[in-house]
Amino acid sequence: MNAPALPAVALHRRAFLSASLAGAGVLAFDADFAFSETPAAAAVAVSAFIRIGADNKVTIGAKNPEIGQGVRVMLPMLIAEELDVSWDQVVIEQTDANDKLYGGQVAGGSTATPRNWLPMRQVGAAARVMILAAAAKTWGVEGASLTTKAGVVYHAASGRSAPYAAFAREAAGLTAPDPAKVPLKTPAQFTIIGQSKKGVDTPKIVTGKPLFGIDVDLPGMLSAALIKAPAHGATLASHDAAAALKAKGVVAVVPINSGFVPVGQFDALAVVADRWWHAQKARDLVKPVWNDAAQKGFSTAGYETAAAKALGATPEVVLTKQGDVGAALAGAAKTVSADYSYPFLAHGTLEPQNCTALFKDGKLEIWAPSQNPNSGRAETAKVMGIAGDDITIHMTRIGGGFGRRLMNDYMVMAGQVARGVAQAVGSKPVKLLFDRTDDLRHDFYRPAGWHRFTAGLDNKGALVAFRDHFITFGKDGKPIRAAEISPFEYPVPVVPNAEIGATYLPTNLATGWLRAPTSNAMCFVYQSFLDEVAEAAGIDLPELMRRTLGAPRDLPGEKGRPPLNTARAVGVIDAVCRMADWKGGKLPDGPKGEKRARGFGFYFCHLGYFAEIAEITLTDATTVRVDQVWAAGDIGSQIINPLNARHQVQGALIEGLGQALVEQKVVQVDGAIQASNFHEFPLIRIDGAPRAIHVEFLKTDYPPTGLGEPSLPPVIPALANAIRVASGKRLRSLPLQLG
Amino acid sequence: MPTSLKSAPKTYPLTVNHKPVKVAADGDTPLLWVLREDLHMPGTKFGCGAGLCGACTVLMDGQAVRSCQTPLSDAAGHQITTIEGAKALPQGAKLVEAWQEIDVPQCGYCQAGQILSATALLQANPKPSDEEIDGAMSGNICRCSTYIRIRRAIRLAAGLADTTGGAA
Ligand code: FES
């Protein structure tokens, strides 16, 4: 790559420091860098993100939590691209959690790509500019006369070339340029972005190397098992630990709390032993008494009764009101009404929640599989009354996130256990590990919801009126976490008369974000109901969507949120119909007379547009097999890592099918969640996965956006809509059940 | 010198990845926790502790077993293969290779168990059909749903043509 014009770049230390702050800390070169006396032996750090070794190996810091979404590869790809090194040279290293140094470090909301697409490239580009400046100085030539390729600097006029390593030490002493001013490559110059790169940890995973939070193993480490009140929100009245303390290996029983106070305190006890298995065995010997009278009244059955009653009443709050829905419905040629619902869901990450902590001299050192470690630091500091700066957090690989580990209850608790251990037997690291029952019963659940829909069509089949009364959970006229609905939920912006009202029921459960939060539920109910509307209008859902989306434009949306662009929506709808050769939902029967059908679904969320078609066979009256799925997506101008992008879509689609077909509702009785293990909260298995998933990405002229979530939601209504055609039955409740 | 009257703790002999070891733990300790906590071999994973997820799968005398459901006393005297030693088996080596070629893992947490279940499958049935693959692998949950790549990798290791149409 040709050198950018260097003179435009201010290169002095003061300027750099302010530039790094202006760049929100993303370009955080190490100002206190100390040169090694023997540079040949040590890697030369040119920034917090980049170290260049004497062997010209380039170590790149991966700053975000890796939950299986491939970010540990993707972010370093962006840096390596603009640094202009070859991928073979790159060694990837997970950074610690330190948002002051690295900027945001959250695995959530499919935000890693949109938030880092420019800043990480600027990190790489700035380091390259510094290396070129060092080379120009060393060789006494103009910076503009230099080029780079695969980690080597070239001076064509003199025929000289040298690896970056030759200038790394000199470059490290320079000040970084303003990240916003460094020139970036054009897409045509990319040699890494857009190429398929495998998972950096795959060789370790397939040979059983320690990587995950649960694998942390430190000298003298203790382990802790958890005792939490069955009823959410109960407090600890008293406990008798005498028998447990006599059990093999047990060293302490520590009262703790989870630090989250949606409804009362979440008290708990930790049984600490030399081995987790010993702690786990001793758990039953502890006799806790819980104050849980206030929680006993909460149950699934109670919610269902309350929701049924609320559906028929006036909504508690009006979220959307445009036109006159009552009059439009009265004057409609046809009306369609239906009630939909979906249950509370747990996350069930395969690696149970865990966290390791060491409390020493008033400071905490933490090893955490957290999707949001810096927020965990703040919560832990607050609950424990210590300073955030006194908490060091190492980020481990994470055995599944799906939103569960955006919450940091395990970190808050592990910190308290470590302090309890320090007080009881002196400072020792301790690993707190939930068992599967703890994990399912003490989750932050996807909240359940109920919808009563009414739509009106005029005599030309146009949608003229739309109403949704949404029942979910909340307090004082506000939804609890992850129970929100957008007042602009499609089709609201394209219907002249529309209302969304909500009623919030009380619950003692803690709720949270599950992959594609709110969208995974809203897409099911809205796209299924629109399929009913299309049926009433005598057209199919792709056609109803095209007609209602209309001319290319941005639809009105919530302040501060990206609007739905109708051209991008129509783009993916047309693409998936072309891919699957869509001719409506009906298919000829199978060889044994089995009913076969297809269904369609669309959604826009987390900045991504996806349209999907599911093809199914009813192998008998009540059994569905998903044969294949097509997905067309628009996440902007560039797919950074195609291998991983396709894999994310496959995983999300199969997870969506799992939510639709397999994941049973999490039932609550007397304030407590009942599911104890995977027999009561099943997850989809290999025999439920479709034979083929066909994925296409449309390249559009928008900045690249994330992929962890937006492909998940549409497959759920696509499946329900296919079942409607195959069975004649409209299923309006999850999980989908035929008889 | 006074004599201790306490009996020496019972030890259980077993062979892990061809290495004989003696473990001083209670006989009812699940093999999973013996591997992870006594032998410091963290490759075998804890997912459910109830035989429902397959994350803890190891081979005992060549058969796939759930180590969370196998007490140490039952494992004593047997040959155990864990993910750390899977490459030493001919089918295990092919699978480990294929897993990397296809880049199967997402989070990776289930994959040790998947590879050992697949090893047991190919040892018993070197050319499985798609249905046989699904049947043999349905005891192993992958929460990230890497199932299509698991099928591809098993077919690759078995020298069978890809049936996923390259769609993966
Ligand atoms: S941990 Fe043994 S089967 Fe799940």
Ligand code: FES
């Ligand atoms: S790769 Fe995450 S559980 Fe299988």
